[in-house]
Structures are given as C-alpha cells and as structure tokens.
Amino acid sequence: MKQLTVSNSTLQFKRYKWLFWVAIVLVIYIWGITGVHFTGIKDSAGEVSRSIAYGIFHPDWKYVYDGSGEDLVSLILQTLAMAFLGTFISAILSVPFAFWAARTGKPRFHVRSTSGKLVLTLIRTFPEIVLAIMFIKAVGPGSFAGVLAVSIHSIGMLGKLFSESIENMDFGPSEALMSSGGNRAQTLVFATLPTVLPEFLSYTLYRFEIAVRSASILGMVGAGGIGTPLLFAIQTRTWSRVGIILLGIIITVTLIDYISGTLRKRLV
Numbered sequence: 001m002k003q004l005t006v007s008n009s010t011l012q013f014k015r016y017k018w019l020f021w022v023a024i025v026l027v028i029y030i031w032g033i034t035g036v037h038f039t040g041i042k043d044s045a046g047e048v049s050r051s052i053a054y055g056i057f058h059p060d061w062k063y064v065y066d067g068s069g070e071d072l073v074s075l076i077l078q079t080l081a082m083a084f085l086g087t088f089i090s091a092i093l094s095v096p097f098a099f100w101a102a103r104t105g106k107p108r109f110h111v112r113s114t115s116g117k118l119v120l121t122l123i124r125t126f127p128e129i130v131l132a133i134m135f136i137k138a139v140g141p142g143s144f145a146g147v148l149a150v151s152i153h154s155i156g157m158l159g160k161l162f163s164e165s166i167e168n169m170d171f172g173p174s175e176a177l178m179s180s181g182g183n184r185a186q187t188l189v190f191a192t193l194p195t196v197l198p199e200f201l202s203y204t205l206y207r208f209e210i211a212v213r214s215a216s217i218l219g220m221v222g223a224g225g226i227g228t229p230l231l232f233a234i235q236t237r238t239w240s241r242v243g244i245i246l247l248g249i250i251i252t253v254t255l256i257d258y259i260s261g262t263l264r265k266r267l268v
Contacts, residue, residue, distance in 0.1 A: 055239020056246065063244050070229070072248045079225035080252070082143050082218070083211035086150025091204045094155050098162030104171075116163070123156030128214045132223040143224030150211050150218070158207055165199040166192075198267045205260045205267075212256050216249050 065073045101116030126134075131149035139145050173191040219227025226245060233241035 056243035059244035060240040075226040083215040087208040089151040090154030094158035097159035101163040102166035120159045141222035146218040146223035161203040202264045
C-alpha cells in the first residue's frame with residue numbers, strides 16, 4: 001500500500017510538473033521586470049523618433065560610393081576583410097585547441113581535456129568589443145585591433161565547436177587504420193581530419209556570419225570598419241547617413257547569411 005501511494009505521488013508530480021516550471025519562469029520574469037526602473041519618456045522623444053524614422057527612410061544615397069575610401073562600399077569591404085581575416089586566423093589556431101579539449105574515450109574528468117575546455121571558456125569570456133578596447137590600447141586604433149579582437153574571441157567559440165565534433169565523430173576509420181598498422185600521425189591525417197573537416201568548415205562559415213555582425217560594431221570603439229561612421233552619424237544626428245549605413249549592413253549580412261547557409265548545406 002505504501003509503495004502504491006508513492007507511485008501515485010510520483011505520477012501526480014509528473015502530471016503537474018509543467019506548473020512548477022511555469023511558476024519558476026513567472027518568478028524570473030517578475031524579478032527581471034521589477035529590476036528595471038522606468039523613469040518615463042522625455043518630452044522630445046516624439047520629435048527625435050520622427051527625425052530618426054525620416055532619416056532611415058530617406059537615406060543619403062550619395063554616401064554609397066564617392067571614391068574617397070571613407071564611403072559606405074569601402075568601409076563595408078573593410079568590415080568584411082576584418083571578419084574574414086579574423087575568422088581565417090582563428091579557424092587555424094582553433095584546431096590544436098580543439099584536440100586539446102576533446103574528450104575521447106576517457107573518464108568524465110581528465111586533466112588534458114578539462115584544462116583545454118577551461119582555457120577555451122576563459123577565452124570566450126571576453127566579448128569582442130572588450131577585446132577591441134584592450135587591443136586598441138596595445139596596438140592603436142584601426143582595423144588591426146578589430147582583427148585581433150575577432151580572431152581571439154573566435155578561437156574560444158570555434159575551439160569549443162571543433163572539440164565537440166571530434167568527440168562525436170565516427171571512430172571507425174581511425175580504428176580500422178590503426179588495426180592495419182597505421183601510426184598516430186597517419187591516423188590523424190588520413191582518418192581523423194577527413195572525418196571532421198566538413199563540420200570544421202561548416203562551423204567556420206557559421207562563425208564568419210557572426211564575425212561580420214561583430215566587426216560592424218567594433219568601429220564604435222575605434223577598431224575600424226563601418227561602425228566608426230555609424231557612431232559619428234548617430235552623435236551628429238545625421239539620420240539620413242545612419243539610414244544608408246544600416247541599409248548597407250542589412251544587405252551585407254543578408255547576403256553573407258544566404259551564401260554561407262548554401263555552402264554549409266553542401267558541406268554537411
């Protein structure tokens with residue numbers, strides 16, 4: 001009888017478990033909302049909003065290209081170059097970090113893989129914009145600081161994704177090659193890397209998409225790219241300039257997402 005009562009209690013808990021999670025979510029939302037101190041809307045909010053909307057829907061088309069090197073096309077290309085170079089560097093440097101952090105057939109706690117995962121976590125802790133500010137102090141303002149910021153942060157992200165690919169890979173080809181007398185170097189080159197390379201390339205393309213978005217705002221702290229004129233336009237309230245810059249960023253990001261998504265479908 002006691003066992004039956006316990007079973008009924010367990011069934012009741014499973015049936016109404018969703019109410020428990022709903023209550024938890026509601027508590028978190030209430031806590032988050034009460035933590036926001038609303039100070040009201042400024043009297044000039046309506047006028048400023050109309051100016052912003054007018055500028056965005058009436059962009060400054062003359063800024064698209066004027067041959068000065070400071071126009072929209074030139075700075076968009078600089079932003080893409082920052083994202084590409086940062087992703088390319090990080091994709092190469094992430095491979096040894098991935099093998100360091102990958103757990104393959106070892107116990108849950110292993111010194112090598114655990115220390116590698118810890119290092120990658122520490123690298124990911126710093127956002128690109130924080131790294132950009134630090135590198136600006138070290139190497140000066142410009143796109144070089146932006147490339148360093150993107151590449152360092154991307155190592156943490158790609159290293160984690162690459163290590164998970166190694167952990168979940170099919171070990172059949174590696175085991176077959178080792179059983180036929182292959183050494184570790186041959187196994188790595190002819191079995192492991194060909195198995196994980198498509199996923200590595202797919203994750204690199206996905207990271208490039210994110211890097212383009214990140215590089216677009218790094219210029220706001222002086223790290224080059226399209227973010228610098230965007231910040232100046234906002235500060236001077238040149239909303240038509242803001243509109244054309246935002247339109248350029250939207251078109252660029254959309255094209256990169258489409259091209260990258262098409263390539264990733266073919267790889268995986």
